[in-house]
Amino acid sequence: MERSRRLALMALLVVLALLVVADFFVEDHGSFWIDGTPGFAAWFGLVGAALAVVLAQGWGLLLRRTEERADD
Amino acid sequence: MTESFGPLSPALVLIVAGLLLPLVRGWLRNALFLAAPVAALALVWLLPLGPGLVVDWLGLGLVPLAPDQLARIFGTAFGIAALAGALYGQSQENVAEKAAALIYAGAAQGIAFAGDLASLFVFWEVMAIGSTVVIWSNGDTRAGLRYALIHVLGGILLFAGIAAEVSASGSVALQAVRADSLGRWLMLAGILVNAGAPPLSAWVADAYPKASWSGTVFLSAFTTKAAVLVLIRLFPGEPALLWFGLAMAVYGMVYALLEDDIRRLLSYSIVGQVGFMLVAVGLGSELALAAAALHAFAHILYKALLMMAAGAILKATGETRLSALGGLAAAMPLVTAAMLVGAFSLAAVPLTAGFVSKSAIMAALAADHAGLFWFALTAVSAGSFLYVGLRLPWFALFRPAGKAPEPRDPAWSMKAAMALLCGAILAIGCFPSVLVPLVPEISGVAILTPDHVLFQLQLLVAASCIFVMVLPLLRPRAGSTLDVDWLWRELPRKVLPAWARFTRPGRAALAVLEDPVRARLSAFSRRFAAELVNAANWRTGQIAFWATTLIAAYVLIAAL
Incomplete structure (x- = not known):
């Protein structure tokens, strides 16, 4: 990983950590219990976004082609 | 104004402006292109909420203009999109696209304000035509044709569903239902085609990027959201x-x-x-x-x-x-x-x-x-x-x-x-x-x-x-990423040559039989044409006989 990307990632992780800390100080109104626990959106966002990338990459491996559609 | 002239439909304003647009030139054209959406948006808010006027047409109680809260929400959104799109497209030279865009926006307003299934269907089809011309006017006729065919299919499904619904309930009223019969499933399927639902989602990404820099703005706003509105009303x-x-x-x-x-x-x-x-x-x-x-x-x-x-x-x-x-x-x-x-x-x-x-x-x-x-x-x-x-x-x-x-x-x-x-x-x-x-x-x-x-x-x-x-x-x-539209965009190209090779021996055998059959057919049609030319000389009794036979066949079919 090049230097600028590593720095950006570190900065984002620090911001995320600060947001999670802040989450302990507000009153959460969860609808399904777990979504009201502090930091839920942080780990769920990481997992959700990672799953989205995995799903798209898998789909791309199966159905992405390098050429344009013949009739486009 | 609405009190003295009766309720004026925002749909009508936009559609009439779209039809007039090619007839005017210069700054007047651009002014009309912008003024029509402004007037339509104003009308969306000027129309008093209520059940709307019932127009009797062939025994159907049509309500082409039924302003309710939902119509106002979607009418406002469609109105802002048309206004912003018209402002954005001022420097667009293509008058066909501009005229079609106004008619398209008008049809979307018509769907928002339609109070019965028949008016809804009319505006649904006008919307399909308007949007197809917006795509076509940028020159990609093949993509435009694919888009039109998908919407013809959606229109047929919706029409069949509406026909079944009207014959079952006896009214064209818009009412919330469940997809619990074949007719209602057909209606739902027709609306879902326009919403971009699977398995026919691919048309959205196929057609919209083929329009011009300004045309796509209009396309992104109306068709799929009008389908959402109709789903809110019906399902x-x-x-x-x-x-x-x-x-x-x-x-x-x-x-x-x-x-x-x-x-x-x-x-x-x-x-x-x-x-x-x-x-x-x-x-x-x-x-x-x-x-x-x-x-x-x-x-x-x-x-x-x-x-x-x-x-x-x-x-x-x-x-x-x-x-x-x-x-x-x-x-x-x-x-x-x-x-x-x-x-x-x-x-x-x-x-x-x-x-x-x-x-x-x-x-x-x-x-x-x-x-x-x-x-x-x-x-x-x-x-x-x-x-x-x-x-x-x-x-x-x-x-x-x-x-x-x-x-x-x-x-x-x-x-x-x-x-x-x-x-x-x-x-x-x-x-x-x-x-x-x-x-x-x-x-x-x-x-x-x-x-x-x-x-x-x-x-x-x-x-x-x-x-x-x-x-x-x-x-x-x-x-590109493969999608369901591969079935009609690419499969035929692969299958047809193979099919031609596979059927070549059969076609050769048929060709031997073809010439005599064709000769007889042309002789028959020549004789028939000659007889028709002499139809003026047919005897009255003969004409009466054939007319009676035709009527009898018709009555028999109707009775069945």
Whole structure:
């Protein structure tokens, strides 16, 4: 990983950590219990976004082609 | 005015203006192009809410203009989109596109205000024609034809469904139903075709990017959202919509994450966002239906803005592929700002309109304890931020590019239209209460509360972490992703040559038989033609005999 990307990632992780800390100080109104626990959106966002990338990459491996559609 | 002349339909104003547009020239044409949407938007608000006038036509009680709250919400959104689109497209020279765009916008208003199934169907078809001409006017006839065929299919399904419904219930009234009979399933299928639901989602990303830089703005606003409106009216709480919606949300996200062309990426994301609306319609509670309407409203604004930014990039550089773009931010600051506001609104960043409408949908899901859909759509929201809030701006605007493009400023009218929509999106985002008179159901939804804002910020920053981590994987690559439309776009090309080879021996054998048969047929038709020429000399008795036979056959068929 090049230097600028590593720095950006570190900065984002620090911001995320600060947001999670802040989450302990507000009153959460969860609808399904777990979504009201502090930091839920942080780990769920990481997992959700990672799953989205995995799903798209898998789909791309199966159905992405390098050429344009013949009739486009 | 409406009192003295009777109610004037916003649909009629736009359609008549569209028909007149090619007849006027110069500044008058541009003035009419802009004035008609302004008048339509004013009428949306001037028309008093009520049941509407019943017009008796062939025994059907038609209500072509029935202003209710839902009509006003969608009428306002369609009106703003038409107004902003007309302002944006002022410098467009193609009069066919401009005229068709007005008729298209008028048909969308007609659907919003239609109070019966027959009027609804008429405007539905006018909308299909208007949108097809918008695509066609940019020169891609094959894509236009594919688009038209899909909508002919949708129209036939809807017509068959409406015919079955009218014959079963005896009335053309618009009423909420469940898909519990063949006729109603046909009706639902016809509407879902227009909504971009699977298996026929591919037409959206096939057709919309083929329109001109200004035409796509109109296309992004009307067809799919009019379908959402009709679903709210006819199929609220239909359980099948939950699953159609979820499938569309995932499909839109996956295809948008893989896509290279900006306008095709945005088209896939239309399908994804309409998926959110369909889930809400499928839920069916009062809050959920209001949330679906509100999300359609917000989506019309931010997707039109995104398409405007994409159109401005296309006009300035002649390019919309992410793999060929980059580093535009310095050269096109206003377009960059517009794209960011639109993208952040789609990704429901706090202080944008998308945050308000998505919060309402999530609140409706939570109130109904629809846990599966709540968690799935929250994950899709994180994925949506990846493709629209990070991947699109990074690769098109911010990443260092090899050669910086020429800074070409968009026309004043394009900038004004983008500024107008940016302002509307941010105003709604900062002051969600302005929407309460329009959608009173959302007054109880927590939007800008600390825990809710914090929740969304964590989700978005987490998605950003993943983006930076896997950046090389998300690099745009030229190419295409296979879809269901492979069945009619490519399969015939592969099958027909093979079929021709396979049937060659058979055709050779048939050719031997063909000549004598053809000779006899032509002799027969010559004789028949000669007899017809002499028909004046037929005997009266002979004519009476054949006429009686024909009538008897007709009566027999009718009796059966």
